[in-house]
Structures are given as structure tokens and as C-alpha cells.
Amino acid sequence: MKDQNCGYCMRGELLEQFGIYICDLSVSSLILFKEQSHPGRCIVAYKDHVSEIVNISDEERDAFFADVARAAKAIHAAFHPDKVNYGAYGDTGCHLHMHLVPKYKDGFEWGGVFEMNPDKVHLSDAEYQEMIEKIKSNL
Numbered sequence: 583m584k585d586q587n588c589g590y591c592m593r594g595e596l597l598e599q600f601g602i603y604i605c606d607l608s609v610s611s612l613i614l615f616k617e618q619s620h621p622g623r624c625i626v627a628y629k630d631h632v633s634e635i636v637n638i639s640d641e642e643r644d645a646f647f648a649d650v651a652r653a654a655k656a657i658h659a660a661f662h663p664d665k666v667n668y669g670a671y672g673d674t675g676c677h678l679h680m681h682l683v684p685k686y687k688d689g690f691e692w693g694g695v696f697e698m699n700p701d702k703v704h705l706s707d708a709e710y711q712e713m714i715e716k717i718k719s720n721l
């Protein structure tokens with residue numbers, strides 16, 4: 583179940599437009615979101631190109647949420663946010679995924695809804711790599 587136009591399915595250039603693949607989890611992949619207005623922001627993307635949480639089995643759904651929790655734990659341990667926000671949209675992409683958005687008191691958008699892509703903060707390759715290592719070491 584792959585969609586040729588989907589960055590989560592195809593990775594490579596399509597994914598690189600907005601994210602960096604970190605690693606596979608049990609039924610999903612963990613991706614660093616390139617726009618880093620919220621330090622540590624990641625995406626957990628389900629392994630298959632399905633649109634809805636109701637389109638997978640109970641076991642797969644439970645495993646998906648376990649992956650989300652595992653990624654969130656790593657984000658908490660690596661970056662110490664005051665809260666992690668979760669968002670599952672995908673109106674146009676149709677590939678089940680969840681945004682994990684660390685929020686910091688006195689930080690960007692604290693107390694509000696996170697923007698899909700603020701397009702404000704981009705890091706160097708070395709800084710992305712450092713962030714990825716920090717996340718991986720806490721998984």
C-alpha cells in the first residue's frame with residue numbers, strides 16, 4: 583500500500599521537503615520535522631498509506647499509539663518541553679500520521695494551537711543531526 587506521491591510512503595526527495603527520517607518504530611516511522619519553531623518537533627507516520635485511524639485493526643492502532651507514546655517519551659527526555667501537543671490532520675495527504683509538537687512556557691505559541699508550518703526556524707544539517715542523535719539515544 584504505497585502512494586507514489588506520498589513522502590511518508592516514498593521517502594527520498596518527497597520527504598526531504600519537510601522532514602528527515604530518523605528510524606522505524608514497531609508499526610510506524612519516526613521523522614524529524616524540519617521546521618523547528620518548536621524544538622524537538624517530530625512526526626510519527628504509520629507504515630501504510632491509510633487515511634483513517636478507523637481503517638486499521640485494533641492491534642495496529644494500539645501499536646501505533648504505543649509508538650506515539652514512545653516517541654513522546656524520547657522528546658520529553660531529550661528536550662524537556664512543558665507540554666507535548668499532538669495533531670493528526672492529513673486532509674490532503676491521506677497518510678495516517680501524528681505531529682508531536684513540544685511546547686515551552688514563554689515559548690512560541692504556548693497556550694495556543696500550533697501552526698502546521700510556521701516556516702520560521704530551519705537548522706543546519708549538523709544541528710538536525712545533533713537533534714536526531716538526542717532523540718535516538720532516548721528511544
Ligand SMILES: [Zn+2]
Pocket residue numbers: 584585588589590591592630631632676677
Ligand atoms: Zn503514504
